[in-house]
Amino acid sequence: MLRKGEAPGHQTPPHLHKDDGDDDDDAPSGFVKLISAEGFEFVVDKKAAMVSNTLRNMLTSPGGFSETREGEVRFPEISTPILEKICQYFYWSLHYSSGKETSEFQIEPEITLELMMAANYLDT
Amino acid sequence: MASASASAGGGGGGGETPLVDRCIDAAAGGAATVEAWRRQRRSLERLPAQLADALLRRLAARRLLFPSLLEVFQHSVEEIDLSGHIAVDAEWLAYLGAFRYLRVLKLADCKNVNSSAVWALSGMRTLKELDLSRCSKISDAGIKHIASIESLEKLHVSQTGLTDNGVMAISSLINLRLLDLGGVRFTDKALRSLQVLTQLEHLDIWGSEITNEGASVLIAFTSLSFLNISWTRVTCLPILPTLRCLNMSNCTIHSICNGEFQVLIHLEKLIISAASFGNIDEVFSSILPSSLTYLDMSSCSSSNLYFLGNMRNLEHLDLSYSRIISDAIEYIANIGMNLKFLSLSNSEVTSQALCVLAGTVPSLTTLSLAHTKIDDSALLYISMMPSLRILNLSRTCIKGFMMENSVKVLSLSALEELKYLESLNLNNTQLMDDVIPPLASLRALKYLFLKSDFLSDPALHALSSASNLIHLGFCGNILSTTGLRKFVPPATLRMLDLSGCWILTGDAISAFCTCHPVIEVRHELIQELQANYGGTSHLHKSSRQPQQVKAKVAKSSAGPSRLAEICFVDERIKYSKEEMMELQHQAKSNSSMHVAQLPPELRRSV
Numbered sequence: 201m202l203r204k205g206e207a208p209g210h211q212t213p214p215h216l217h218k219d220d221g222d223d224d225d226d227a228p229s230g231f232v233k234l235i236s237a238e239g240f241e242f243v244v245d246k247k248a249a250m251v252s253n254t255l256r257n258m259l260t261s262p263g264g265f266s267e268t269r270e271g272e273v274r275f276p277e278i279s280t281p282i283l284e285k286i287c288q289y290f291y292w293s294l295h296y297s298s299g300k301e302t303s304e305f306q307i308e309p310e311i312t313l314e315l316m317m318a319a320n321y322l323d324t
Numbered sequence: 325m326a327s328a329s330a331s332a333g334g335g336g337g338g339g340e341t342p343l344v345d346r347c348i349d350a351a352a353g354g355a356a357t358v359e360a361w362r363r364q365r366r367s368l369e370r371l372p373a374q375l376a377d378a379l380l381r382r383l384a385a386r387r388l389l390f391p392s393l394l395e396v397f398q399h400s401v402e403e404i405d406l407s408g409h410i411a412v413d414a415e416w417l418a419y420l421g422a423f424r425y426l427r428v429l430k431l432a433d434c435k436n437v438n439s440s441a442v443w444a445l446s447g448m449r450t451l452k453e454l455d456l457s458r459c460s461k462i463s464d465a466g467i468k469h470i471a472s473i474e475s476l477e478k479l480h481v482s483q484t485g486l487t488d489n490g491v492m493a494i495s496s497l498i499n500l501r502l503l504d505l506g507g508v509r510f511t512d513k514a515l516r517s518l519q520v521l522t523q524l525e526h527l528d529i530w531g532s533e534i535t536n537e538g539a540s541v542l543i544a545f546t547s548l549s550f551l552n553i554s555w556t557r558v559t560c561l562p563i564l565p566t567l568r569c570l571n572m573s574n575c576t577i578h579s580i581c582n583g584e585f586q587v588l589i590h591l592e593k594l595i596i597s598a599a600s601f602g603n604i605d606e607v608f609s610s611i612l613p614s615s616l617t618y619l620d621m622s623s624c625s626s627s628n629l630y631f632l633g634n635m636r637n638l639e640h641l642d643l644s645y646s647r648i649i650s651d652a653i654e655y656i657a658n659i660g661m662n663l664k665f666l667s668l669s670n671s672e673v674t675s676q677a678l679c680v681l682a683g684t685v686p687s688l689t690t691l692s693l694a695h696t697k698i699d700d701s702a703l704l705y706i707s708m709m710p711s712l713r714i715l716n717l718s719r720t721c722i723k724g725f726m727m728e729n730s731v732k733v734l735s736l737s738a739l740e741e742l743k744y745l746e747s748l749n750l751n752n753t754q755l756m757d758d759v760i761p762p763l764a765s766l767r768a769l770k771y772l773f774l775k776s777d778f779l780s781d782p783a784l785h786a787l788s789s790a791s792n793l794i795h796l797g798f799c800g801n802i803l804s805t806t807g808l809r810k811f812v813p814p815a816t817l818r819m820l821d822l823s824g825c826w827i828l829t830g831d832a833i834s835a836f837c838t839c840h841p842v843i844e845v846r847h848e849l850i851q852e853l854q855a856n857y858g859g860t861s862h863l864h865k866s867s868r869q870p871q872q873v874k875a876k877v878a879k880s881s882a883g884p885s886r887l888a889e890i891c892f893v894d895e896r897i898k899y900s901k902e903e904m905m906e907l908q909h910q911a912k913s914n915s916s917m918h919v920a921q922l923p924p925e926l927r928r929s930v
Contacts, residue, residue, distance in 0.1 A: 289343050305343075307350040309360035313367040316347035316375055324343050 232259060233272045234287065236280040248290035253323035278318045285311060286318055293324075344375070352382040362396050369399045373425070376400035384409070394419035403428040407455070410434070414441035421445050432457040432480065439466030446472045453478035457504065464490030471496045482506035482528065488514040495520050502526040506552065512538030519544040526550040530571070536560050554595070559602075563587055573597040573620075581610040588612040597642075598623035605631055621646060622667070629655035637662055644669035644692065650677040657684040669694040669716070678705035685709055692716040694749070700726045700735035707741035715742075718751040718773070724759025737762040744768050751775040751797070757782040764790045770816075773797035775824075781807025788812045800824035805832035813840055821846040 232249050234242045250256045258273060275283060285307075295301035307315060341349075351361060361367070371379075380401050383389045389406075394416065402425050406412050413436040420429065421444030429451060431437050438461035445451070446469045454476060456462050462484040470479070471493045479497065482504045491505065491514040500521050506528045515529070515538045524545040530552045539558045542548065549566055554573035561570075561580045567589055570580065577599050581587040591611050597620050601607055608631035618640040627647040632638070632655040641656065644667045653673065656666070663685050668677065675698045682705040689711050693702070699721040706715065725732050736759060739745060745768055756778040763772065764787055772793060774783065779801040787796065793814045803825040809832060813820065820843050822828060830849045837845055837853075 286343075293343075305346060307347060309350070309353070309357040312347050312351035312357070313361050313364055313371065316344055316351065316379075317367070317371065319343035319347055320372060320375055 231271070234283060235272060235274045236278055236283040237276050238280050240280040240283070242283060242287050244287050244290060248287070248294050251290045251293045251324055252286075255322065275318075278321075279314065282311060282314045282318050285315055286322065286324070289319075289324070348375070348379050348382050351379055352386050352388060355388060358383070358388055358393065362393060365396070368396045371400040373400060373402045377403045380404060391415045391419050395422070398423050399425070402426060405430040406434060407432040408434070410436060412437055414438070414444070417441045417444040421448065423448075425450050427451065428453040430455040431459060434459055435461070437461065439463050439469070442466045443469045445469065448473050449475060451475055453502075455480040456484060457482040457506075459484055461485065463487075464493065466490075467493045470494075473497070474499065476500060478502040478526075480504040481508065484508065486510065491515075492517040494518065497521070498523070500524060501547075504528040505532065506530045509533050512541075516541050522546060524548055528552040530554040530556065530573075532556055534558060554597075563589075565589065567591060569593040569595075571595040572599055574599065576600050576602070577607055578602040579610065580607060584610075590615040592616060593618040595620040596624065597621070600625060604628070608633075617662075627652060629653075632656065632659055635659050639663060639687075640665040642667045643671060646671050648672065650674050650680065653677040653680045657681055660685040661687070663688050664711075665690045667692040668696060671696060673698065675699050675702035675705070678702040681705065682708040687711050689744075690714040693720060695719040697721055700724070703735045703738040707738040709742070711744060712742050713744050713768075714747040715739075715745060716749040717753065718749045718775075720753060722750065722753045722755070724753075724755045734759050734762050736760075737765075739763075740765055742766070742768075747771040749773040751799070755779060755783075757786070760786040763787065766790070768792060770794045773799075774801070775799045776801065780804070781810070784808075784811050788814060790814050791816070793817055795819040795821075797821040798825070803828060805829050808832050808836050811836075813843060817843055819844050819846070823847060 230246055231243050232246050232255070234244060234249070236242070246259060249259065255273065278286070289305060292301055292305050296305075351357060368376075376397055380389070380397055383393070384404075384406060389409075398419075401423060404420065404423075404426065405428075406416075407430050409431075412431060412434040417437065420426070426448065427450055429445075430453075432455045434456075437456065437459045442456070442462065445454070451473050452475055454470065454473070455478075456466075456470075457480045460483065462481065464485075464487055466484075467481070467486060467490040470476070470481075474497070476497050477499050479494065479500060479502065483506065486505070486508045488510050491508065491510040494500070494503065495517045498520060501523050503518075503521065503524060503526070507530065509532060510529075511533045512535055515532075515534050518524075519541055522544060525547050527542075527545065527548060527550065531554070533556075534553070535557050536559060539553070539560070540562050542551070542564060543562045545564075547566055548564055549568040551564070551567060551569070552571040553561075554571045554575060556575060558572070559576050559578045560582065563581045563584060568591060570591055570593070572580075573595055574597070577596065578601075581589060587610055589611055592615055594611070594616060595618075599621075604626050613634035614637055616635050617637055619635070619638060620640070620642040622642045623645040624643075625647060627649065629643075629648060629652045636659050638659055639662055641663060642665070648668070649672045653676075656663070657680050660681065661684075664687055666685065666688060667690075669692045673693070673696050678693075678698065679702075686709075688709050691706070691709065691712060691714070694716045695718070697720070698717070700723055703722070706712070722735075724734065724736050726735050727733070739748070740762065745766055748763070748766070748769060748771070751773045752775055755774065755776045757780055760774070760779070760783040763769070769790060770792055772787070772790070772795070774797065777800075779798075781802075781804055783801065784798055784803060784807060787793065788811065790796075791814060794816055796817060796819070799821055800823070803822065804827055808822075808828060817840075822833070823846055825847065828847065828849070830853050833845060833847055833849055834853050837843070
């Protein structure tokens with residue numbers, strides 16, 4: 201499958217430091233790759249991904265999930281814009297709980313329903 | 325490849341509020357937001373039931389629901405609670421009746437729901453619980469529509485307009501497990517027709533017209549565990565071996581087991597408030613003592629507690645408004661090991677009662693002694709109730725001190741032994757300022773109520789160091805403007821009730837609210853202040869009134885005279901009659917405030 205870069209038309213928030221390099225096909229050991237329904241890939245810090253109880257269970261369960269070994273999680277029912285928003289929330293949540301982030305997490309009206317369902321699935 | 329990295333945060337946990345809740349909150353952010361997502365039909369149809377239910381609840385709580393919006397939830401929502409929504413009417417029910425998977429529909433106190441409206445619910449296949457309590461426009465005709473909902477297991481039609489015919493129509497709902505007919509004045513005949521509801525577990529028929537003859541029908545309900553027949557003429561119940569909760573308040577009780585001996589009902593909860601008895605001991609001898617955990621005998625005429633005998637598992641005992649005296653308290657002490665709630669309010673007990681109870685109620689969390697004759701000597705005994713969280717000493721003889729060998733000893737210090745005391749009510753006692761300081765040392769105290777003819781500024785100031793206080797009621801006390809200004813509230817305080825502190829001015833309260841925006845203040849002037857907040861321009865305008873009057877009076881100068889004339893004409897044109905009267909009122913009010921604040925010398929000159 202051909203890997204793709206950033207989703208077109210979506211702004212990158214300043215606190216998300218995205219690397220555009222294509223150096224490595226696999227995510228480093230401290231990172232996990234989240235793949236949207238359309239195949240867009242988001243490489244996020246595992247600590248950030250652990251904000252989701254569902255992902256935490258996948259990634260910490262000893263040998264229980266293939267995701268643990270491959271460092272990839274596919275979400276066939278989560279669209280790219282929603283998955284991007286979820287990743288933003290992961291980092292925002294980390295920063296918030298460590299006191300580095302004080303602004304509110306903004307949720308656009310148009311995405312409330314889809315984001316709600318994704319968040320419900322991810323238990324985050 | 326899209327990759328992201330960030331410096332590691334300190335904790336792995338999520339933010340305090342889960343993202344799901346944030347989304348629900350955002351979705352119910354306002355009418356414009358609702359418009360943004362209400363047409364996303366595919367998403368709405370896929371919404372899991374628990375999310376749809378939660379979203380609908382939030383919309384209802386924020387009054388953002390309207391009839392046509394209900395339509396978008398038809399495929400997802402399973403539970404709806406619109407209790408108390410006056411707007412709910414036939415149009416709403418038309419949409420609700422189309423819900424595919426609705427299980428619970430609560431419309432209690434929806435005054436505009438009538439018999440025609442509930443037609444829309446006819447034949448719903450998934451509905452299991454329907455609450456129409458106090459929908460006073462529901463009549464027998466409405467019940468005929470409801471009787472077509474075969475899936476119903478719980479029906480609440482308390483205090484509706486049903487008659488015997490409507491009650492009899494309910495007999496077709498053979499799956500019913502709960503039936504609430506409280507306040508419906510139906511007769512024995514109607515109750516007999518309900519015999520077919522053999523699966524009933526919960527039956528509420530308070531205030532009905534049934535008699536002992538009708539009560540004999542109750543044996544048909546072989547799974548009955550809850551029965552409320554308060555305010556009826558039933559004096560004798562048949563044997564109901566499955567009964568666990570019985571309410572016979574305001575009844576005359578002769579027997580609860582058909583007068584049989586050798587029968588023990590395993591009651592867990594018995595409510596007999598304001599009941600009278602043929603033979604109270606005979607009634608209690610029908611109950612397995614060890615099964616009873618809840619006993620409400622408030623307003624009963626009996627002063628004897630002998631029947632408490634072996635009720636060692638009792639957790640809740642309400643003897644308020646009874647005639648018991650301190651001598652009877654020993655029976656409570658004997659069974660007090662598991663007691664969590666005890667009310668002796670408005671009874672004849674004195675501090676001697678607490679002496680008897682000391683050390684015998686280790687699990688007691690709530691104690692009410694309101695409106696009793698207990699005095700400060702009781703506090704030492706109360707301090708021997710280690711689990712106490714809620715203590716009500718309002719309208720008692722507590723003064724806050726005792727005289728020992730001519731030395732004034734502050735008695736409230738004894739309460740420091742109560743490490744879990746959260747709520748303390750000392751309203752309408754005879755406390756004075758100098759006895760208040762010990763209350764600031766009650767570390768767990770969150771709710772404090774102080775009302776006395778003798779409390780003033782120092783009492784409030786003494787509470788600045790109450791480190792966990794959330795809610796302070798300081799009503800009807802002599803609190804001055806200066807006293808309020810100098811008050812440094814505890815950091816945790818969120819509610820300050822100053823009702824009845826009539827000396828306070830609006831300015832003082834307004835200044836306090838400005839300095840402490842997180843504290844909700846209650847006072848008679850709050851409403852007026854909030855109204856004035858939007859009317860500050862009026863205050864500004866009214867302040868010019870005296871100058872204009874003065875200018876008008878001064879006719880020696882041509883300039884001022886001409887200016888006065890112009891202003892006067894402008895004022896008449898500018899304001900309507902009502903506005904002028906309001907300005908006049910504001911001017912007087914403002915003037916009196918100024919007068920109150922002027923030093924004596926200047927006041928005399930005015």
